[in-house]
Amino acid sequence: MKYSVLAPLVIILITTLGSISTVSAKEIYDCTILNKSGKYIIKNDIINLNNNTVCIDIKVSNIFLDCNLHSIKGNFVEDSYGILTNSSQRLKNIKIENCILQEWGKQGVTITNTTGATLKNLEASNNLRKGMLIFNSKEIIVENSTLSYNEQEGISIEDSSKIIIKNNYVLNNLGLTGIMLKNNVNGGSIENNNLVNNVHGGIRLENNIQDIKIKNNQIKSNGVGSGIWLEDNIKRNLIENNEILNNSFGLVITEDSSKNIVKSNYIGNNYIGIIIADAANNFIYDNFFNNTNNVEIYNPTNNNGANFWSILKRAGKNVIGGQYLGGNFWATQSGNGYSETCLNSNNDDFCDKPYIIEENNIDSLPLTF
Numbered sequence: 001m002k003y004s005v006l007a008p009l010v011i012i013l014i015t016t017l018g019s020i021s022t023v024s025a026k027e028i029y030d031c032t033i034l035n036k037s038g039k040y041i042i043k044n045d046i047i048n049l050n051n052n053t054v055c056i057d058i059k060v061s062n063i064f065l066d067c068n069l070h071s072i073k074g075n076f077v078e079d080s081y082g083i084l085t086n087s088s089q090r091l092k093n094i095k096i097e098n099c100i101l102q103e104w105g106k107q108g109v110t111i112t113n114t115t116g117a118t119l120k121n122l123e124a125s126n127n128l129r130k131g132m133l134i135f136n137s138k139e140i141i142v143e144n145s146t147l148s149y150n151e152q153e154g155i156s157i158e159d160s161s162k163i164i165i166k167n168n169y170v171l172n173n174l175g176l177t178g179i180m181l182k183n184n185v186n187g188g189s190i191e192n193n194n195l196v197n198n199v200h201g202g203i204r205l206e207n208n209i210q211d212i213k214i215k216n217n218q219i220k221s222n223g224v225g226s227g228i229w230l231e232d233n234i235k236r237n238l239i240e241n242n243e244i245l246n247n248s249f250g251l252v253i254t255e256d257s258s259k260n261i262v263k264s265n266y267i268g269n270n271y272i273g274i275i276i277a278d279a280a281n282n283f284i285y286d287n288f289f290n291n292t293n294n295v296e297i298y299n300p301t302n303n304n305g306a307n308f309w310s311i312l313k314r315a316g317k318n319v320i321g322g323q324y325l326g327g328n329f330w331a332t333q334s335g336n337g338y339s340e341t342c343l344n345s346n347n348d349d350f351c352d353k354p355y356i357i358e359e360n361n362i363d364s365l366p367l368t369f
Contacts, residue, residue, distance in 0.1 A: 025066075031055035037062035042099075048075045053105075056083040061092040067099035074104035076128065082108045085117070092116050102126045107133045108150075115139055125149045130156045131173065138162045148172050154198065156180040163188035170195045170202075177204035177225065181212065189213040194220075201225025202247065207232045214239045221246040227270070230257045230279075237261075245269050250291060253279045262287060264319055269333070272296055276361075282307045286367075288319045290331040300360050309363035313350070318367055322349035326365030330355055339368045 025039045031052045034040060037060050048055055055072050056065065065083070072082050082101035085091050094117040101108030101124045108124030111117055114137040122145040124131030131147035131154045134140050138161040145168045147154030152175030157163050163185065170178035170193060178198035179190060184207070195202035195217060202219035205212065206229075219227040219242055227244035230237070234257035241264045244250045250267040251274045253260065258281040266288045267273045273291035274284070277298035284307060289295070299305070310327030320329050327350070331337035342351035355363040 033057045035059040039064040042067045042070045045071045047073045051077045053080045054084045058085045064095045071100040078105045080105040084110045085114045153180045154178045158182050161186045165190045168193045173198045177201040179203045182206045185209045187211045191215045194218045199223040202227045204229040205234045212237045217242045219244045226252045235259045286319045287328045305360040310365040324349045327363040329367040344368045
């Protein structure tokens with residue numbers, strides 16, 4: 001029988017790799033500082049009985065933290081953080097998974113000055129400020145997490161770029177909104193999230209937010225606020241294929257927000273479907289409106305006041321299943337909306353006459369059956 005001279009080397013290599021894999025995860029049993037790169041795993045629930053202001057303090061790059069579904073409770077210590085990336089130098093390559101963060105004086109999770117982080121399968125609830133804050137960071141993914149019953153927002157993003165928020169449940173938060181993007185956030189997406197019963201709104205973009213895709217979200221029953229609110233120089237964002245239901249206001253666009261595209265959304269059972277105030281040059285088409293009041297426009301003469309409520313007729317499946325794209329479908333809960341009562345003498349999927357919202361805001365091709 002032939003015996004390869006490589007066999008001993010292969011056996012040594014396999015043994016070595018097996019040894020590394022079994023000892024590479026460092027175990028955590030209490031609040032601590034992570035100042036060496038590597039993988040860490042939390043082995044038990046942690047309660048902040050020593051009144052630490054930070055429980056898991058990440059100081060270096062290349063950290064993989066697995067909480068193994070254990071809870072990290074803050075005991076409501078004032079100005080405290082559950083997990084914090086905290087370094088004067090920009091951190092990179094951070095991964096945090098399977099954590100339950102509750103009862104912190106500030107945030108459950110705070111990511112600052114970081115490039116490249118994935119936050120997955122987290123639960124942040126009952127924190128005295130936000131469930132999660134991402135500040136001065138980029139290339140951050142938040143996915144498959146639940147943010148609920150926080151005193152402020154569920155997720156707040158500030159001064160950051162290339163942020164992806166997907167497949168999360170954002171529920172029953174008490175602040176301005178469920179998800180907040182504020183102060184110079186550029187690039188990214190908010191997709192496939194459920195935002196329900198947040199007291200003052202679902203999603204809010206405020207102060208210089210650009211190039212965000214808001215798609216395929218369920219935004220329902222968000223109290224006295226709006227499903228989606230755009231305020232103060234919000235530009236070139238896409239709002240598409242969302243269900244925005246049972247809020248006080250479906251969508252608000254205000255304060256010099258322009259060049260946003262709003263299409264293929266179902267906006268229904270809100271007191272007001274869409275409000276536009278001091279905003280122009282937005283493109284709003286192929287949406288289904290079915291609200292107590294579908295649209296209100298304030299100060300339409302500012303910035304010429306014109307928004308675009310339809311596109312040129314072209315082939316394509318529209319929001320009510322017709323074969324052409326053009327404008328919007330205007331319904332009411334009592335069944336007497338413009339699209340429900342207009343004439344369509346040539347059966348071409350469009351009302352014979354435009355829907356005049358006001359002088360500068362006209363749907364030239366309102367959809368009908």
